[in-house]
Amino acid sequence: DAGVTQSPTHLIKTRGQQVTLRCSPISGHKSVSWYQQVLGQGPQFIFQYYEKEERGRGNFPDRFSARQFPNYSSELNVNALLLGDSALYLCASSLWGGDTEAFFGQGTRLTVV
Amino acid sequence: QKEVEQNSGPLSVPEGAIASLNCTYSDRVSQSFFWYRQYSGKSPELIMSIYSNGDKEDGRFTAQLNKASQYVSLLIRDSQPSDSATYLCAVNDPGNTGKLIFGQGTTLQVKP
Numbered sequence: 001d002a003g004v005t006q007s008p009t010h011l012i013k014t015r016g017q018q019v020t021l022r023c024s025p026i027s028g029h030k031s032v033s034w035y036q037q038v039l040g041q042g043p044q045f046i047f048q049y050y051e052k053e054e055r056g057r058g059n060f061p062d063r064f065s066a067r068q069f070p071n072y073s074s075e076l077n078v079n080a081l082l083l084g085d086s087a088l089y090l091c092a093s094s095l096w097g098g099d100t101e102a103f104f105g106q107g108t109r110l111t112v113v
Numbered sequence: 114q115k116e117v118e119q120n121s122g123p124l125s126v127p128e129g130a131i132a133s134l135n136c137t138y139s140d141r142v143s144q145s146f147f148w149y150r151q152y153s154g155k156s157p158e159l160i161m162s163i164y165s166n167g168d169k170e171d172g173r174f175t176a177q178l179n180k181a182s183q184y185v186s187l188l189i190r191d192s193q194p195s196d197s198a199t200y201l202c203a204v205n206d207p208g209n210t211g212k213l214i215f216g217q218g219t220t221l222q223v224k225p
Contacts, residue, residue: 045213055211107156
């Protein structure tokens with residue numbers, strides 16, 4: 001079975017640009033969550049989507065947005081990139097979110113220069 | 114007070130020893146607890162989940178939960194150099210947002 005797949009794996013952007021990150025969950029999983037991880041810290045929650053509805057949002061500015069498609073894949077968009085947005089962006093897949101087990105993709109390493 | 118606290122380490126143990134990793138959390142209502150392993154430059158990998166007080170064993174790993182003390186731990190028996198990684202404790206947000214709250218992780222070094 002395919003695990004959680006994220007694309008691209010690495011990305012370099014310039015300040016002020018916009019970026020779209022993509023995630024395909026494990027087959028049968030209906031929930032996707034997005035996390036940001038900076039070096040030396042644990043992942044920080046950005047969004048969770050379940051059945052195409054936003055279920056939760058973390059403490060991130062409105063420059064961050066996401067959506068989930070009918071096939072349960074998801075996109076994370078970040079506008080007006082700042083140097084501080086440089087991080088590993090992780091997508092987690094779970095059956096229905098909540099307290100079910102979450103499995104991470106390999107992540108997208110975003111560098112803003 | 115941080116919501117989920119872990120000692121950042123590094124925790125150094127000799128090969129074959131038991132490694133004990135600890136985590137405390139602040140929200141008494143939390144119901145679900147997870148341990149992830151993260152190798153340098155990689156994404157977190159789920160190794161254990163625990164929902165009830167007591168011990169849960171899976172191979173060389175044992176998770177222990179004490180909700181009264183708001184404490185969860187991970188024991189790794191017969192530690193191997195390949196266990197050297199950062200171990201992240203995660204607790205679900207009881208507000209039904211689907212959010213996992215992570216500690217900063219404990220770095221484990223297993224010396225041959």
